[in-house]
Amino acid sequence: MREFPALRVPIIAAPMAGGPSTPALVRAVGAAGGLGFLAAGYRTPATVAAAIAEVRTGGTDLFGVNLFVPDPTPIDVAAVEAYRQALLPLAAQLGVEQLPEPAPDDDSWQDKVELLVDDPVPVVSFTFGLPDRTTVERLHAVDSYLVGGVTSVDDALEAVRRGLDALVVQGPDAGGHQCTFRTSDPAPTTPLDTLLAAVRAAVPVPLIAAGGLSDTAEVRRVLEAGAVAAQLGTAFLLTPEAGTNPTHRAALTQPGFTETVLTRCFSGRLARGLRNAFVEAYDALAPACYPAVNQVAGPIRRAAAAAGDPQHTHLWAGTGWRLAAEEPAGEVVARLWPGTD
Known part of the structure; x- marks a missing residue:
């Protein structure tokens, strides 16, 4: 040893x-x-x-x-495409012109x-x-x-x-x-x-x-x-x-965020972060497909972070x-x- x-x-x-x-x-x-x-x-x-x-x-x-x-497991292409379609209205709301289709990575x-x-x-x-x-x-x-x-x-x-x-x-x-x-x-x-x-x-x-x-x-x-x-x-x-990006930093000290949750909605893999509007809306829809979900949701996360919008980006945080x-x-x-x- x-x-x-x-x-x-x-x-x-x-x-x-x-x-x-x-x-x-x-x-x-x-x-x-x-x-x-x-x-x-x-x-x-x-x-x-x-x-x-x-x-x-x-x-x-x-x-x-x-x-x-x-992870060599093949992704569920249909499930990821369904998730991408579900995200398109939010993408348009945030000024994101398109969401990419997943690619091997x-x-x-x-x-x-x-x-x-x-x-x-x-x-x-x-x-x-x-x-x-x-x-x-x-x-x-x-x-x-x-x-x-x-x-x-x-x-x-x-x-x-x-x-x-x-x-x-x-x-x-x-x-x-x-x-x-x-x-x-x-x-x-x-x-x-x-x-x-x-x-x-x-x-x-x-x-x-x-x-x-x-x-x-x-x-x-x-x-x-x-x-x-x-x-x-x-x-x-x-x-x-x-x-740590400014939006994430600010959210960690805001009293409006009261709990953390495990979710796949941002990347397709389980990750713990502050519960926000994105988690509430999409947690139940996200398939267990990584990095495909990460690729599809990435432009939304980045646009929200750049705009100072903590409700639609990932805010990773442990329970403490x-x-x-x-x-x-x-x-x-x-x-x-x-x-x-």
């Missing part, structure tokens, strides 16, 4: 694709003693390479890169793997599934530490069989996408503490706890339960270093979003783990 990288502070800033995870955030969390992640999802290999270079230029040696693992998986083999980083993590054994061996050969996100004991066992070094055990309170392996998997319901104990009993590798964690007491609780670190994403969304603060990332780390210089 490979030891988890030594951290001065057992805090990990979760990879948050779509903008929030920036080189500046990775550097700030690293400087505070924790571990930051670049999110490679939705980015081209060239922009991922540039972000890695920017982190290194800033003097951060220990950091990670997260990859989305493609594996998020440049192989090119990103090649990038990380040619330009190795200390830690590589995986969301939405597991790499094959060949990929694991290639990344191990360049001395990258490999981490897989799991939401069940069965997935944890498979991750260990594939040769991964550590696991992010994600509870259902996590903001953003769930780490379920298959797009059609049902919503996870096992509370983080229960899942962490079950996975700890089943596998011998280091475990990272994630999902709804928001304060010092919760971080200490999961560490006492056997986790080597706590991973948080929502806690960093309001930091100046994060690339009310405790997110507008403060530097280093101060967030220090608040979560008091006594750190």
Whole structure:
């Protein structure tokens, strides 16, 4: 068993694709003693390479890169087209001229793997599934530490069989996408503490706890339960270093938003965010088809965000979003783990 990288502070800033995870955030969390992640999802290999270079230029040696693992399940073309048609009136209302038809997209998986083999980083993590054994061996050969996100004991066992070094055990309170392996998997319901104990009993590798964690007491609780670190994403969304868009930032502090929900309506995969008008209208209509739904709904989300309309864009947030603060990332780390210089 490979030891988890030594951290001065057992805090990990979760990879948050779509903008929030920036080189500046990775550097700030690293400087505070924790571990930051670049999110490679939705980015081209060239922009991922540039972000890695920017982190290194800033003097951060220990950091990670997260990859989305493609789901080979064929999409239900008819279901996605029906959803696209249902969205057209809203698109017109928001000034979006057309919604694209879905196209095959594996998020440049192989090119990103090649990038990380040619330009190795200390830690590589995986969301939405597991790499094959060949990929694991290639990344191990360049001395990258490999981490897989799991939401069940069965997935944890498979991750260990594939040769991964550590696991992010994600509870259902996590903001953003769930780490379920298959797009059609049902919503996870096992509370983080229960899942962490079950996975700890089943596998011998280091475990990272994630999902709804928001304060010092919760971080200490999961560490006492056997986790080597706590991973948080929502806690960093309001930091100046994060690339969270202004509409999302504002919504996180607005009293009108009162709860989070798991929904497929924005991407086709289950993800937790603030309940808004889009969720109310389209949650029941969205098929379990990723990235097809993500492609179809993307122009609406982007138009709403650009217009400052929080009711029709995704507002990813974990259940503890009310405790997110507008403060530097280093101060967030220090608040979560008091006594750190």
